[in-house]
Amino acid sequence: MIYKLNDFEVLELIGSGSFGSCYKVRNKHTHEVLVWKVIEYGCLPEEKKQLLVTEVTLLRDLRHPHIVRYFDRIVCKETKQLYILIEYCPGGDLATVIKTCIKSNNHIEERFVWRVLHQLISALQTCHSWISSTIILHRDIKPANVFLDGAGNVKLGDFGLACKLDADQPGCIETMVGTPFYMSPEVMKGEMYNTKSDVWSLGCLIYELCTLKPPFHAQNIKELASKVSTGRFERIPPHYSDSLQRVLNSLLLVNQEQRPSIFDLICHPVIVSHSPPES
Numbered sequence: 370m371i372y373k374l375n376d377f378e379v380l381e382l383i384g385s386g387s388f389g390s391c392y393k394v395r396n397k398h399t400h401e402v403l404v405w406k407v408i409e410y411g412c413l414p415e416e417k418k419q420l421l422v423t424e425v426t427l428l429r430d431l432r433h434p435h436i437v438r439y440f441d442r443i444v445c446k447e448t449k450q451l452y453i454l455i456e457y458c459p460g461g462d463l464a465t466v467i468k469t470c471i472k473s474n475n476h477i478e479e480r481f482v483w484r485v486l487h488q489l490i491s492a493l494q495t496c497h498s499w500i501s502s503t504i505i506l507h508r509d510i511k512p513a514n515v516f517l518d519g520a521g522n523v524k525l526g527d528f529g530l531a532c533k534l535d536a537d538q539p540g541c542i543e544t545m546v547g548t549p550f551y552m553s554p555e556v557m558k559g560e561m562y563n564t565k566s567d568v569w570s571l572g573c574l575i576y577e578l579c580t581l582k583p584p585f586h587a588q589n590i591k592e593l594a595s596k597v598s599t600g601r602f603e604r605i606p607p608h609y610s611d612s613l614q615r616v617l618n619s620l621l622l623v624n625q626e627q628r629p630s631i632f633d634l635i636c637h638p639v640i641v642s643h644s645p646p647e648s
């Protein structure tokens with residue numbers, strides 16, 4: 370199916386991700402509701418244009434129930450805009466869920482935390498598996514990049530900073546440029562971003578669902594790096610289980626060799642036992 374811009378009507382602006390703004394749109398013929406992420410590529414430097422091509426290529430290759438679905442892209446050469454047509458997630462993003470809990474002085478149910486953990490591990494297992502000799506690192510796992518469908522299932526999205534690890538390229542050349550609060554100890558030290566760095570960010574996200582704030586908080590990158598290097602963080606509130614605390618302790622191990630891989634986690638007995646079969 371080749372889409373054209375005037376096949377759609379714009380309903381509302383719903384947010385801004387890496388490099389662009391997201392609009393809720395409706396297909397005039399099928400009435401299907403989608404998101405288009407509009408990116409002004411004209412003023413982007415060459416390496417950012419390459420990141421853009423990477424995002425679109427990655428999304429096209431990634432098919433998974435917990436990764437936002439890519440449908441198509443429309444290039445408008447006159448305005449130098451790229452429209453990426455992506456799955457609409459009516460539940461919004463986890464950043465909004467956290468903000469709402471803070472405002473209403475509520476906490477997030479442990480059952481939901483385990484569901485998010487299991488579904489993101491499943492999504493990252495696909496990313497970290499060799500797909501046509503490539504491993505995909507998300508590199509920007511954070512609450513604003515995890516979305517909810519209409520049934521409260523999560524979808525990993527916004528691969529704007531993702532990069533491919535090709536067989537002959539053992540690590541991303543540039544260090545992570547994503548949200549500093551979730552930056553792993555190895556990336557803080559200037560080492561290459563790798564699959565274990567996505568696991569660290571996943572740990573930060575799950576911790577933030579439990580405490581409504583990141584595990585390592587600081588006013589500047591130097592102070593943050595110092596706290597991250599110790600790997601010390603407060604226990605999650607006592608109403609959360611010890612087993613959830615133990616899983617978080619493993620995700621946030623400073624030594625990436627000791628930190629579990631996504632493949633260790635997907636078959637971890639505690640995680641499996643907390644993950645009911647999906648409907």
Ligand SMILES: CNC(=O)c1c(C)[nH]c(/C=C2\C(=O)Nc3ccc(Cl)cc32)c1C
Pocket residue numbers: 383384386391404406437455456457458459460461462465516526527
């Ligand atoms: C308050 N947030 C919202 O209302 C919201 C809703 C209902 N959906 C979204 C965002 C997306 C959405 O629904 N699908 C998406 C696919 C990719 C990206 Cl980068 C973002 C989205 C947002 C930000």
